[in-house]
Amino acid sequence: MAINWYPGHMHKAQREIRKILGEVDLFIEVLDARIPYSSENPMIAQIRGDKPCIKILNKCDLADPATTELWLDYFRQSKNTDAIAVSAKTPASLRNIIELCKTMAPNRNQPGKPVRALIAGIPNVGKSTTINILANRIIAKTGNEPAVTKSQQRINIGDGVILYDTPGMLWPKVENENSGYRLAITGAIKETAFDLDDIATYAAEYLTEAYPQALKERYKLDEFADNGYDTLELIGRKRGCLRAGGRVEMNKAAKILLTELRDMQIAPITMETPTMCIAEQKEVDAR
Ligand code: G4P
Numbered sequence: 001m002a003i004n005w006y007p008g009h010m011h012k013a014q015r016e017i018r019k020i021l022g023e024v025d026l027f028i029e030v031l032d033a034r035i036p037y038s039s040e041n042p043m044i045a046q047i048r049g050d051k052p053c054i055k056i057l058n059k060c061d062l063a064d065p066a067t068t069e070l071w072l073d074y075f076r077q078s079k080n081t082d083a084i085a086v087s088a089k090t091p092a093s094l095r096n097i098i099e100l101c102k103t104m105a106p107n108r109n110q111p112g113k114p115v116r117a118l119i120a121g122i123p124n125v126g127k128s129t130t131i132n133i134l135a136n137r138i139i140a141k142t143g144n145e146p147a148v149t150k151s152q153q154r155i156n157i158g159d160g161v162i163l164y165d166t167p168g169m170l171w172p173k174v175e176n177e178n179s180g181y182r183l184a185i186t187g188a189i190k191e192t193a194f195d196l197d198d199i200a201t202y203a204a205e206y207l208t209e210a211y212p213q214a215l216k217e218r219y220k221l222d223e224f225a226d227n228g229y230d231t232l233e234l235i236g237r238k239r240g241c242l243r244a245g246g247r248v249e250m251n252k253a254a255k256i257l258l259t260e261l262r263d264m265q266i267a268p269i270t271m272e273t274p275t276m277c278i279a280e281q282k283e284v285d286a287r
Helices: 007-023 042-048 065-076 091-104 127-135 177-186 196-210 212-219 228-238 250-262 274-286
Strands: 026-032 053-058 081-085 115-120 153-156 161-165
Touching: 007 042, 007 115, 026 042, 026 091, 053 065, 053 091, 053 127, 065 081, 065 274, 081 091, 091 115, 091 127, 091 161, 115 127, 127 153, 127 161, 177 196, 177 250, 196 212, 196 228, 196 250, 212 228, 228 250
Parallel strands: 026 053, 026 115, 053 081, 115 161
Antiparallel strands: 153 161
């Protein structure tokens, strides 16, 4: 599943960031803790060079805590990089971001020399929510859509830190097709952009491997079928998504699985692990 974002807008975002790069002490990249690899923006790695970077694993309330720990360790192995797991549901967890900014830019953080942090994130990772909590007020969104003209803005969040907010920082296409699926499953990509049954089949396949017990319990399944599509059919049958003649309405079953997965009714779930993503990235690089 190849996903194309708005290419023209992406170049504009890139130009804007390059313009202010000299003023910025560090990068903050907001990620979705359920898909830390797939919600990363490869453009950040290209632009940031050696500047310090804080990876914020937001929405950690929805993610599997054990896998979040693996991701934090993984990111911390990169040069000049630290990582922190937060949730907008517990705003106090976000205060640690400010301290981390100061630690990572020790030559700033003096009177008249605030830390200047560029904050970026693909749409829907919770960047605006994060900024609003840190600033303790509602800040207008920068434009994620081509039609929205508002671009970069500076936000003084007090405590000696200024955030440079950027538009959604979209990337041209998701080269790893698995990432496309996971972005769709978590809701980062609108449902109109993909085939619901296909996405739910992918989700069912992953869940039978990674969270078999939680899936069985949620849908009262004794066993799984031997592929994701048929397991989705079993789920539909259990939930009464039946047409005349007893055939399962797959679209309805898909909606149920995806909605309950996103609403954390199955379990706190992370859709990818570092080991999985390292292997997938190797395949993408070898193409
Ligand atoms: P963005 O700027 O990166 O595009 O994302 P935004 O802050 O608008 O957040 C996208 C959605 O994610 C919002 O839900 C927001 O409430 C939710 N969200 C943000 N942070 C967290 C978090 O840590 N945990 C959970 N569970 N949800 C989070 P929405 O349904 O689109 O909007 P709304 O119903 O909150 O208005």
